[in-house]
Amino acid sequence: MTPTPQKRILLGLTLEELTTVVTELGMPRFTARQIAGWLYDKRVSEIDEMTNISKANRLLLSEHFEVGRSLPITSELSRDGTRKYLFRVRSGGLVEAVYIPEKDRATLCISSQIGCKMDCLFCMTGKQGFRGNLSAGEILNQVLSVEESPKLTNIVYMGMGEPLDNATNVLSSISVMTASWGLGWSPKRITLSTVGVRRGLERFLGETTCHLAVSLHNPFHEGRLELMPAERGMPLEDTLRMIREADFTGQRRVSFEYIVFEGVNDSLQHAEELARLLRGIPCRINLIPFHQIPGVPLRPLTAQGMERFKGWLEARGYVTTIRTSRGEDISAACGMLSTKEQMAGGASQASH
Known part of the structure; x- marks a missing residue:
């Protein structure tokens, strides 16, 4: 069975890079700024939380990308x-x-x-x-x-x-x-x-x-x-x-x-x-x-x-x-x- 390639990560992309992403996926350019808002202002962990983006576009984005957030596995005080x-x-x-x-x-x-x-x-x-x-x-x-x-x-x-x-x-x-x-x-x-x-x-x-x-x-x-x-x-x-x-x-x-x-x-x-x-x-x-x-x-x-x-x-x-x-x-x-x-x-x- 061919392994599924890892999805790309959205976290860390600049507004310019996000604009390239949405353009390549056929989404409106303004979607890039919406994604940036969800990633860096609202700090979401899942693409499905980006609720001002249409469901179809969220699904399309999810096929190729994930947010890329991960919690620490340990902490020590x-x-x-x-x-x-x-x-x-x-x-x-x-x-x-x-x-x-x-x-x-x-x-x-x-x-x-x-x-x-x-x-x-x-x-x-x-x-x-x-x-x-x-x-x-x-x-x-x-x-x-x-x-x-x-x-x-x-x-x-x-x-x-x-x-x-x-x-x-x-x-x-x-x-x-x-x-x-x-x-x-x-x-x-x-x-x-x-x-x-x-x-x-x-x-x-x-x-x-x-x-x-x-x-x-x-x-x-x-x-x-x-x-x-x-x-x-x-x-x-x-x-x-x-x-x-x-x-x-x-x-x-x-x-x-x-x-x-x-x-x-x-x-x-x-x-x-x-x-x-x-x-x-x-x-x-x-x-x-x-x-x-x-x-x-x-x-x-x-x-x-x-x-x-x-x-x-x-x-x-x-x-x-x-x-x-x-x-x-x-x-x-x-x-x-x-x-x-x-x-x-x-x-x-x-x-x-």
């Missing part, structure tokens, strides 16, 4: 209120998203790939290897399907994967998220983190006005290369040149993420070189505590050491913050996302 969600995507792979509540904001950290190619020494996601890119719909499904979705105020592309290694789908998801016919979010509520994928960064800087966070972690080329193999093909020097040439007027911001490791990147010389490298770029430096992961010979810096490093940077004129660690008890903190164990165990428990 931290002592500090952080909640980690596990999603199974269409390929069968698993990805995690993390909800982080704060006094004045409700942030969702979303994934863009199953695993990651970058293989940063300090990151659990890279240790599981790379299993594929998420579609725009699979990225948006995380935003729409977590329990806290209605109260989200901020989205950060800082979960599993390197977002700009999947630039086309990530940029499509941002387009839907920020469009008036989509989710209608302000770009200023969205931040994307990258190690500095050149072609993807060019597109991100040119096609969006969302905030940028650069994973830096060591200002010296050799030191960064030891932590981040991507430095070989995507040197920090190139990334900084692109940022200097980009338009960061208005409210758009750039920040630099710096996980601090004891005895590795925490000296006065590191602070001085970091200050020299970033001179002339209006930015914030976020210092991040390291979370110990198995088999990695890196150690976290003490709280006193973090404050000392922060002081050196502030003395050189940089706005510097020490990021509060969230969700460490459920392996939801920076660098700890990995579905390796769930993949091995074939996580199949229901959402709770």
